Amino acid sequence: MNLVRQLLATSPVVLAPMEDITDAAFRRICRGLGASLCMTEFVGAEQIIADSELARRRAYLSPEDRPTAIQIYGADAELLLAAARIAEAAQPTFIDINCGCWVPAIARRGAGAGWLRDPNAMVEMARRIVEANALPVTVKTRIGWGPESEMPITDLACRLEDAGIAALTIHCRTAEMGHRGAADWSWARKAQERVAIPVIVNGDVVTADDVVRALDETGCAGVMIGRAAIANPWIFREAQARLARREVAPPTDAERLTMFRLLTEASVAKRGERHGVAAAKRHIAVLGPLLADLKPRLLRARALAESLDALSAV
Numbered sequence: 001m002n003l004v005r006q007l008l009a010t011s012p013v014v015l016a017p018m019e020d021i022t023d024a025a026f027r028r029i030c031r032g033l034g035a036s037l038c039m040t041e042f043v044g045a046e047q048i049i050a051d052s053e054l055a056r057r058r059a060y061l062s063p064e065d066r067p068t069a070i071q072i073y074g075a076d077a078e079l080l081l082a083a084a085r086i087a088e089a090a091q092p093t094f095i096d097i098n099c100g101c102w103v104p105a106i107a108r109r110g111a112g113a114g115w116l117r118d119p120n121a122m123v124e125m126a127r128r129i130v131e132a133n134a135l136p137v138t139v140k141t142r143i144g145w146g147p148e149s150e151m152p153i154t155d156l157a158c159r160l161e162d163a164g165i166a167a168l169t170i171h172c173r174t175a176e177m178g179h180r181g182a183a184d185w186s187w188a189r190k191a192q193e194r195v196a197i198p199v200i201v202n203g204d205v206v207t208a209d210d211v212v213r214a215l216d217e218t219g220c221a222g223v224m225i226g227r228a229a230i231a232n233p234w235i236f237r238e239a240q241a242r243l244a245r246r247e248v249a250p251p252t253d254a255e256r257l258t259m260f261r262l263l264t265e266a267s268v269a270k271r272g273e274r275h276g277v278a279a280a281k282r283h284i285a286v287l288g289p290l291l292a293d294l295k296p297r298l299l300r301a302r303a304l305a306e307s308l309d310a311l312s313a314v
C-alpha cells in the first residue's frame, strides 16, 4: 500500500512546511499535539549538494522526528535529482518536491511554482526523481500559474501520478495569487476525483471545523495546515478531536504560557538571544486571552530573561 496513504489513514492532518517556522522544535511541538506527519522547511538543491550549514540544519532529522519528509526545491532537474539522493541519506519518510513557492526570487528562476510554467518539464523532473530514489517522492504545488480559466492541476495530477509520485499536496491558489484571495478547495476535489494517489488539500484551513469541512468537501486523503498553526498549534489537537467526534478543552492559561516559553527558548537556541527573542514574537498570539496584559512587556523584551520574567509574572 502507498506509504503516504497509510500515514494519512492514521492521521490525515499534516503540518505544512514553512520556512524559518517549521523547524525541528516546532515540528516536535505540533507532532505532540496531533500533527503526526510533518515536512521540513524547503531546502535548496544547491545547498544540499554543497552540504551547507543551512541545509544540514534544515534536513537533519533526529530519530524521533518521524514521520517527516524532507522538502527540496530548485530550478534544475539534474540538481534536484542529485539533492534528492543526498537527502535520502538522512532517512526521511519521503522526499517532497516544492513546486509551489510563489516568491518571485524563487519562482522567476524556475524553481518552486516556476515549474507550473512548464508542466511537461515538471512531470519529467518528477519522473526522474521517482525513478532514481528508493523512498517515496511527493510533490507540493498550486492549482496553476495564474490567469488560466481552466486550471492545469487536474491534468497535472494525473500526469504526476503516472510519473510515479506517491502523493500530491495542492495549495489551492495560483502562483500569481501568492497568499492573497481565497483558496478554492474545489480544485483539490477535482484532482482527488481523478487520481488514486492521496491528495492533500491546503490553503486557508484555519480552524478544526475547516479541517473536517475540507476533508468532507474534497474527499481528499489529507489536509495540511500552515499559518493557522503559528498562533494556534493546538489546532491539531482540536482537529483530531473533531475527527474522532470527541470534545476537547481549549488550551489552558498554563499551556499557553508554557508554549510561548518553549517557542521563545527554542528560537533563542537557534538564532541567538537578540534575533531569537525578536523572532519568537511571531508566535505571540499563542497567549490568547493572556495577550492583552502581556503584550506591552513582551513586545519590549530584547533579552530572554525579560520575556521569561514577563511570563512568570502572570
Ligand SMILES: Cc1cc2nc3c(=O)[nH]c(=O)nc-3n(C[C@H](O)[C@H](O)[C@H](O)COP(=O)(O)O)c2cc1C
Binding pocket: 016, 017, 018, 019, 020, 021, 040, 041, 042, 071, 098, 100, 101, 140, 171, 202, 203, 204, 205, 224, 225, 226, 227, 228
Ligand atoms: C512563512 C511561510 C513560509 C513558507 N515556507 C514554505 C516552504 O518552505 N515550503 C512550502 O512548500 N511552502 C511554504 N509555505 C506555504 C505553506 O506551506 C502553505 O502552502 C501556505 O501557507 C497555505 O497554507 P495555509 O493557508 O494553511 O497557511 C510557507 C508559508 C509561509 C506563510
